[in-house]
Amino acid sequence: MQVALITVGDELLAGDTENTNATWLATRLTERGASVERVVVVPDDVDAISTEVSRLAATYDAVLVTGGVGPTHDDVTMDAVAAAFDRELAEHPDAIAYFEDHGSYEYADLTEGTTHLPAGARLLENSVGVAPGAVVENVYVLPGVPVEMQAMFDAVAEEFSGPGTHVEFVTVDAPESSLLSAVQDLRDRYDVTVGSYPGDEVRVKIQHEDPDIAHEAATWFEDRVQR
Template sequence: MQVGLVTVGDELLVGDTENTNASWLGARLAERGASVERVVVVPDVEDAIAEEVSRFADRFDAVLVTGGVGPTHDDVTMDGVAAAFDRPMAEHSDALTYFQNHDTYQFDNLTEGTADLPSGARLLENPVGVAPGAVVENVYVLPGVPDEMKGMFDSVADEFTGTATSVEFVHVDAPESSLVEALEAVRDRFDVTVGSYPGDSVRVKLQHEDEAVVDEAADWFREHVDEA
C-alpha cells in the first residue's frame, strides 16, 4: 500500500512547530508494511491544500492529512479536502450526533458550520480531543495536535496494510564515506534494503521481509566494520 502524507500548517513552514506528525506516521505505517512515498507541508490555504490532496489522491492508494482541523479561522483543511473532490461542505448527521454526545460541548452553543464535513464523508471520532476527522474516498483527515492525531490514526490503522518487514540497526564508528564497499557488499550478498544515517556514529539500517535474513546480514556486517 502506497501512502502520501500531507501536513498542514503555517507554523510548520516557518519552523515554529516541528513536524513530528509526519515522522510518527511514517514509523507506524512502516510497521504495518505500508510504504510512505511522499511527504509535503502546505500552508493554511484552502487552494494549496486542495491542490496537494487532489494530486496525492490520484497518485497513491491512501492519503493522510494532518492539521488545520477545528473551529478557528485558519482551520481550513476540511474545506480544502472538499474542494479537492469538488464536493460541498454540508452539515453531517453523524457529526451532529457526535457533538450532541460530546461532554466538552454544549450543543446549543455550537458555532455555525461546526458540524460541517465534506459531503459524503465518513466521520472519524476524536478519542482524545474534540474536533472530529473524516475520510473522503481514499483521504483520511486527522487533527494536527499530536495526541489527537495518534488516537484517531489508531482507530483506522487496520485500514493501512502491506507486507511487514524485519529491521535491524548497526551503529558504526567510522566515516560514512568509508563504508561504501561494505554497504554494497551486504546489500548484494543478502538482498537486503540498506540505509545509512550519519551522526555521532553511522546508523546503518538493514531491512528484509525475512527476519532470519536480516539477522544473518547484520552479523556479517558487524564482522566487516568497527561497531560503535
C-alpha cells in the same frame, strides 16, 4: 500499502512548530507494515491543500492529512479536501449526532463549522477533542493537535497494513564514507534496503521482509566492516 502524509500549517513552514505529527505517523505506519512514500508540508491555503490531496490521492493507496481541522479562521482543510474531490462541504448528519450525543452541540463557538464535512464522508470521532475528522475515498483527515491526531489514528490504525520489514542495526566505528563499497556489496548480495546514520559512530540500518535474510545480511556486513 503505500501511504503519503500531508501536514498542514503556516506555523510548520515558518518553523514555529516542530512537525512531530509527521514523525509520529510515519513511525506508526511503518510499524504496521505500510510504506510511507511522501511527506508534504503545505500552508493553510485551500488551493495548496487541494492540489496536494488530488495529486497524492491519485498516486498512493492512502493519504493522511493532519492539521487545519476546527472552528478557527485558518482551519480550511475540510474545505480543501472537499474541493479536491469536487464535493460540497455541508452539515453532516453524523457530525450533528456526534455533538448532540456528547452534549457539546450547544456550544456554538466550538462547534461552528466542525459539523460541516465533505459530502459522503465517513465521520471520525474525536475522543479527546472537539473537531471530528473524516475519511473521503482514500484520504483520512485528522486534527493537528498531536494528542487528538494520535487518538483518532489509533481508532483507524487497523485499516493500514502491509507485509512489513524486519530491521537489523550494525554500529560501525568508522567514517561513513569508508563504508560505500561495503554497503554496495551488501545490497548486491542480499537485495536489502540500507540506511546509514552518522554520529559518534555510524548506525547502519538493514531491512528485509524476511527476518532470516535481514539477520544474515547484518551478520555478513558486520564481519565485512570489522575486517
